[in-house]
Amino acid sequence: MNASVAWLNAFVRGSHTAEQLRDLITAHTATVEEMIALRDDLAPIVIARVVEEALHPDSDHLHITKVDAGTGELLDVVCGAPNVTAGKMYPFAPTGTTMLDGKKIEKRKIRGQTSNGMLCSARELGLGEEHEGIMELDLDVAPGTPFLQVMPVGDSRLVVDVLPNRPDLLSHLGVAREVAALTGASLAFPDIGVSGIEIHQPKRFRRAGNAGGIVMHLEDSKLATRYMGVVIRGVKVGPSPTWLVDRLTAVGSRSINNIVDASNYVLHEIGQPTHAFDFNKIDPDPKMPEKTIVIRRAKDGETLTTLDGAKRILTADMTVIADSSNPIALAGVMGGADTEVDDHTTDLFVEVANFDTGRTRRTRRAAGLSTDASYRFERGVDVTLAPMALYRVTSLIIALAGGTVAEPPIDLYAGDVPRAPIVLRTSRVARVLGVALEASRIAELLTGIGCVANVEAGDAAIHVIAPTWRQDITAEVDLIEEIARLHGYDALPGDIRPYRPGTTTDAPLWTTAARLRDTLSAAGLLEARPTPFVSGGEQHVRVLNPLAENEGYLRRTLLESLVRRAEYNLTHMQGNIRLYEIGAAFERGEDGLPTETTRVAALIMGDREPTHFTNSKPAQMDAWDAKSLAERIAHVAASGAELRPGNGNDDLLWEIVVDGQVRGHVSRVTLDAPVWASPAFGIELELGTMFNGDLAAPGQHAHGAAVEMPKRPVTKYRPLPAMPASEFDLALLVPGGVNAADVEGTIRRAAGELLERLVAFDVYDGAGVEAGHRSVAWRLTLRHPERTLRDKEIEGRRSKILSVLQTELNVRQRTS
């Protein structure tokens, strides 16, 4: 909502500055997002004194002057105005100023004399038509003072962010009403020169009525709560006076002609949209002596060319105003081009309606056309405003364009619905706001915004009837909000008061996620937070209204996003990629809602570490880096998780198995990558399901339900060894088909509990190794908890291990 400061001041008969109004409205009513000085173009203009003046030697009308513009030196300025006089003050545009007409003032020579700037006339400043001479100022200020600082020119526009609950603020009347309530001023309509114009009392009908050569018919009261109309004959369309143009300019609206401007003026003044049709362009009804105006649902496929020139195909969702045959306006949104007022218009049909909010919304949506009118009807216009608006717009048209109203206006309206009183308990006010306010103070605040407030004897309750323009106030809590903001949020105390601790503990998934972030960040990985939208396919959850077709689905795995992010980095020549994410993935669910899981994923590729002079060619990350990372993730996220070699396809390296269930994997990742890129590896692990179904029926809770907290295993202390350990190595010849895990398992079983550590430290399958075999070297650490092991015992174990390996796996000791 654009509000003019001058217009608001006219309503409250005040002289508030733009800053004062901005701060007041923001603190108590709605946020003023921006304050625009409408004549900001005059900011460079300063007040200057002409110190010397002489005639130009080579001209009969130019003067050469010396001007003090507060710069510390006298400027040479050539001036063509006959009234330039030494000793007088004038507005002065220094070099560099861009004037209203786009002309830039520059230092230049005029008939051989240098001129550094321009002394300005009123027209040059856009302050009137006077251009015979420069603007003489009778001011007692220092030269160099900004013009805007001392001259009361130019209105300011306040851009008010009106939220959907306050449609009453979508007019100057509405905002001024707040200003009046907050400052104690009285409120009165600005004088626009319409006093003395009298119009007949409207004639009220429920659904249909006639007057002034027109029959009005409201097909269904669901379409409009009220529809008023009047015929004005004998108007003369022409330009609007300056005051009206200025008002419209101030709110960012363009002047069109006196009829349209009068309608727009009333919209911005009191928030009631109105529309003037050219009466003579409305088709006559062949069956009737009068013309017919029908408010009805549009028929599918009907067409209407609106005022913006667009030919629109209508649907039954829309409401239209129609004559006996065709639609002539899109109700509550925009008028039709066929009945537009033009320079030859003499007779008008003026509509002042109250269209249904929901239907206007649907009409606007279906037409894809939002206007000042639809914006207001959608949010709700006070139904009692219509008669005032009709009077205001009709009398303003008559004042500006002449004409007469021959017959009373018609008012299709079922009548006012009295508002039910709301019981407001003073104790509840204190409970919600945290401070006790006197009943009389509460009543005073509410009365200020138009409520009727009756304090019960004993002050326990106040019976409040909200004004018609505040349809958002329907319950006690709505009144409490009014009290809070009118009293002032800043006036309420802000001291910390005692509180009880909550009954909840941290969500386990949050704790796990936090630990994973710490682990992965410490491991040199960087956290990504991509969006979950992917191009997807049949198995993915579909977004019904995606922003782009290649983002039409929700990801099933986080790696889908990380792969795209890795590719993004590759296109920026970044090949050393270590990214991780903890986020949500979605599978198609059974009853509409997807199955949502929280997951962790990582993608690594490139050098294992940055280049250093001790390591000028770092090795590239490989499957073993991925496995190591996966083990760390599994350790933090899921106790007892194990990595199982994946058999099946080539890309799957390991499955991460938790409690017998496959919950994740480590894989080779295929990327759209340039040739220089190194192989990429991905890890993904499901952390848990995020329940998105109903916890309880609406209005119910499930406080009795048991909350399952996951157990986190605690490591128990094992005594540190006191006895020395013995180490020996086994170089084993392992036939193909026998894997390391089998050999390890066999060694562990054969070695028994004395085996403390077992590490495979070398693998070789080059020259000297029997074909189809590989040589793997293990280092074994044996220790007895209570005594030193004898050489014989160690030798005994060693032989046993070798013999078991030989018999069970055909694994022999490597001899060469």
Place this chain on the structure above:
Amino acid sequence: MTIDEFRTRVESHKAEASQHILGALDANALEEQRTHVWSRTVQQSFSKALGELPADDRREAGRLFNELKVHVEAVLESRRAEIASLQHALDKPKLDLTMPARARWRGGKHPVTLVIDEIVAIFRELGFTVALGPESESEWYNFSALNFPADHPAMDMHDTFYLGEGALLRTHTSPVQIRTLQSSPPPIRILAPGTVFRRDPFDASHAPAFAQVEGLAVDEGISFVDLKATLTLFAQKFFGKTRTRFRPSYFPFTEPSAEMDVECRLCGGRGCSACKGTGWMEILGSGMVHPSVLEAAGIDSERYTGWAFGMGPGRIAMLRYGLPDIRLLYDSDIRFLEQVAE
């Protein structure tokens, strides 16, 4: 002098000489010690003493003297070698300590996570715990339970991604309020960080998915004063010393509703283009929980009251790191993430 006296003298000189020689730390000191303990004069004094012994003892004395000579020269030689090797080590080129440290990849949390962690840490001091909720929600949890009127312009502020059959991507973290109220009895003090979705195409200041942090406190006797006090305290802990102001606002699920501003982080409250000259910067939306919201979750709204807030850590991250474009937070550019890693 007897042969015994001579022996004693030889032994004592042996000990004294060793001590002096081993005390020398460089070649010069060694030469100095050598002239002190094994000069010609010293040797001559032994020869002279030997000559004065009875002839029978001279053979034994000669042996002793020779032994002394061998010993001292051996000690001298060994010390000389030690010093030479030490000197060689010292003469080697020094480590260039200006060379760079061994490099490790820099890892780190996302800037938005860092901001969330900081917010959570402050509220944790005030007794809040973390709650989570799904990103895919039903219309009831996302809108109806939160008192959104059907077919109302309030919905325009929540341009929604729909998944069909009443499912959608949550437009705010506020459904976690309902889920928490339904699952745990008051007193409730929770913080709910998470990703939310609005159908806004990417541009410099909009993203279709972004982080939000929700806060909720519900108990008997909770009032607007608690809201104001807690959020003001938060602002001062988070931003350092700053003034705050509360403005009326509108959210269907709170009433009264308020937005909290802090002094503009860029101009310090003097007014600049970033704050459109107001000197204030909007940080969060808040309000007293609407009674209908409590009732929707089965909580007696006469007995319990509460307050809630929601804020966008992404916007704070942009301010903090001076990011010109919100897309930096989503591109996952390694160079950016390394820059801001802590």
